[in-house]
Amino acid sequence: MEKMITYQIKGLVKEYPGFTLKIDDLTLYRGEIFCLLGPSGAGKTTLLRILNFLEEPTAGEVYYGGVKYTKENFNPPLEIMREITTVFQRPALLKESVWNNIIYPLKIRGQKVDREEVMAIVEELSIAQLLHRPCTTLSGGEAQRVALARALVFKPRVILLDEPTANLDPNNIRIIEDMMTKYMEKKPTVVWITHNHFQAKRVGDRICLLEEGRVVEINDKENFFTNPSQKRTREFLAGEMFY
Amino acid sequence: MSLLASLQEAIYLLVTRDPYVMDIIMVSLNVTGVALILSTLVGVPLGAFLGLTDFPGKPIVTALLYTGMGFPPVVIGLFTFLLLSSVGPLGHLGWLFSVKAMIMAQTIIAFPLVAGFTMAAVMAVDQNLIQQLKALGATRAQAAWAAIKEARIGVLVSIIAGFGGIISEVGAVMLVGGNIEGKTRVLTTAIVLETRKGNFGVAIVFGIILLAITFLANLAMLQLQERDLFAR
Ligand SMILES: Nc1ncnc2c1ncn2[C@@H]1O[C@H](COP(=O)(O)OP(=O)(O)O)[C@@H](O)[C@H]1O
Ligand SMILES: [Mg+2]
Numbered sequence: 001m002e003k004m005i006t007y008q009i010k011g012l013v014k015e016y017p018g019f020t021l022k023i024d025d026l027t028l029y030r031g032e033i034f035c036l037l038g039p040s041g042a043g044k045t046t047l048l049r050i051l052n053f054l055e056e057p058t059a060g061e062v063y064y065g066g067v068k069y070t071k072e073n074f075n076p077p078l079e080i081m082r083e084i085t086t087v088f089q090r091p092a093l094l095k096e097s098v099w100n101n102i103i104y105p106l107k108i109r110g111q112k113v114d115r116e117e118v119m120a121i122v123e124e125l126s127i128a129q130l131l132h133r134p135c136t137t138l139s140g141g142e143a144q145r146v147a148l149a150r151a152l153v154f155k156p157r158v159i160l161l162d163e164p165t166a167n168l169d170p171n172n173i174r175i176i177e178d179m180m181t182k183y184m185e186k187k188p189t190v191v192w193i194t195h196n197h198f199q200a201k202r203v204g205d206r207i208c209l210l211e212e213g214r215v216v217e218i219n220d221k222e223n224f225f226t227n228p229s230q231k232r233t234r235e236f237l238a239g240e241m242f243y
Numbered sequence: 244m245s246l247l248a249s250l251q252e253a254i255y256l257l258v259t260r261d262p263y264v265m266d267i268i269m270v271s272l273n274v275t276g277v278a279l280i281l282s283t284l285v286g287v288p289l290g291a292f293l294g295l296t297d298f299p300g301k302p303i304v305t306a307l308l309y310t311g312m313g314f315p316p317v318v319i320g321l322f323t324f325l326l327l328s329s330v331g332p333l334g335h336l337g338w339l340f341s342v343k344a345m346i347m348a349q350t351i352i353a354f355p356l357v358a359g360f361t362m363a364a365v366m367a368v369d370q371n372l373i374q375q376l377k378a379l380g381a382t383r384a385q386a387a388w389a390a391i392k393e394a395r396i397g398v399l400v401s402i403i404a405g406f407g408g409i410i411s412e413v414g415a416v417m418l419v420g421g422n423i424e425g426k427t428r429v430l431t432t433a434i435v436l437e438t439r440k441g442n443f444g445v446a447i448v449f450g451i452i453l454l455a456i457t458f459l460a461n462l463a464m465l466q467l468q469e470r471d472l473f474a475r
Binding site for chain 2: 052054078081082084085086088090092093094095104105108109147150151154160
């Protein structure tokens with residue numbers, strides 16, 4: 001079957017004082033998990049923010065759903081914005097109950113809460129016992145699972161994950177990975193930033209190494225880890241595997 | 244009149260619900276209530292907007308707001324007086340020496356307090372959260388509303404500050420209201436007048452009532468806050 005294109009990036013430039021992200025050509029497909037690896041400060045989060053249209057580029061084009069967005073029109077209509085979501089590295093929850101947080105995206109869309117559907121996600125993430133708890137009382141792992149549940153209840157087509165399992169214990173990591181694997185049945189486009197090569201190996205379809213704002217290599221998982229095309233990738237993997 | 248007699252009179256006036264006293268209480272509650280609602284309706288959205296949005300000239304608007312927060316109310320009274328006087332730009336409204344004029348002056352006095360404290364409270368809301376809400380599909384207005392709710396304790400404090408500014412006001416309401424018996428006389432202006440006339444008993448009654456209203460109103464608002472604190 002032909003792969004369906006979600007994003008196409010052409011000549012993207014994002015400049016910050018002392019930092020430039022430059023991505024000449026990048027295509028993201030429906031139904032894939034695209035893992036972003038790279039050292040801190042490589043520009044991974046910046047790319048994610050652009051993909052979510054939260055930050056406009058300095059130059060270049062982002063095609064989403066076949067429509068061209070440049071810095072002149074980098075604010076897609078609401079219904080497009082509402083197909084895309086990000087789970088940030090630090091879970092940002094409302095000071096309300098877990099349940100109210102989870103259904104927030106449905107409420108702002110004026111959608112009816114389908115209890116069964118929400119509960120399926122809640123059960124999968126093992127947070128049913130937390131539903132009435134104020135979010136201020138959650139542990140890091142619990143908060144991140146709530147944040148993921150909230151990101152999935154409205155069935156986004158694009159899910160951008162910014163190191164969602166950083167600093168979490170293996171059990172939490174497993175729950176989150178299992179949830180995403182299950183959600184892949186809906187064929188979303190997922191970009192997943194991780195520092196953990198083993199995680200990239202487990203969940204990724206394609207892997208991208210970003211360094212100092214430049215793409216070093218984009219490859220399918222097997223080749224990326226066993227037979228990378230770039231010497232720099234090999235060095236990166238060797239150096240980081242050490243830890 | 245001795246102090247004891249004054250106290251006796253105070254109790255008598257309160258117990259018999261003297262119509263003169265009742266009138267003044269009603270005008271006070273009316274002016275305070277309406278002015279506080281208007282200040283909140285203007286101040287909270289303005290404060291939230293300033294707290295969440297960057298635009299050219301924002302430092303100037305913010306500086307103006309802070310000036311408004313510390314501006315002598317009597318000067319605002321003078322300004323309102325000139326606006327509403329028969330030769331002023333709003334003279335045709337015929338509001339001078341009416342409750343409307345007092346509400347107008349009180350709102351101008353109080354809304355910067357509400358806006359300023361709301362702005363500070365909303366600015367303290369995690370920027371990450373606001374980004375996150377947009378990433379969940381919130382419109383700007385929906386994100387702003389969520390930020391106000393996040394900052395609810397600070398917003399409540401802003402309304403309490405506005406209330407404090409309004410209920411304690413004397414000079415401005417005296418100027419634009421005229422302290423007319425049965426029409427624009429409120430508790431604070433009545434205290435000034437009665438003290439000057441030597442009617443200490445009546446003045447004390449008004450003082451006690453003013454204190455009681457302020458205390459009860461703050462107690463009620465704190466109750467809201469308390470409920471919220473327990474809900475965490
Ligand atoms: N809003 C911003 N203003 C200025 N510089 C920024 C901003 N956001 C990110 N940067 C800079 O851009 C670079 C890349 O940041 P980021 O995309 O967060 O990296 P990563 O997520 O890969 O660790 C860093 O040097 C960072 O300091
Ligand atoms: Mg990052």
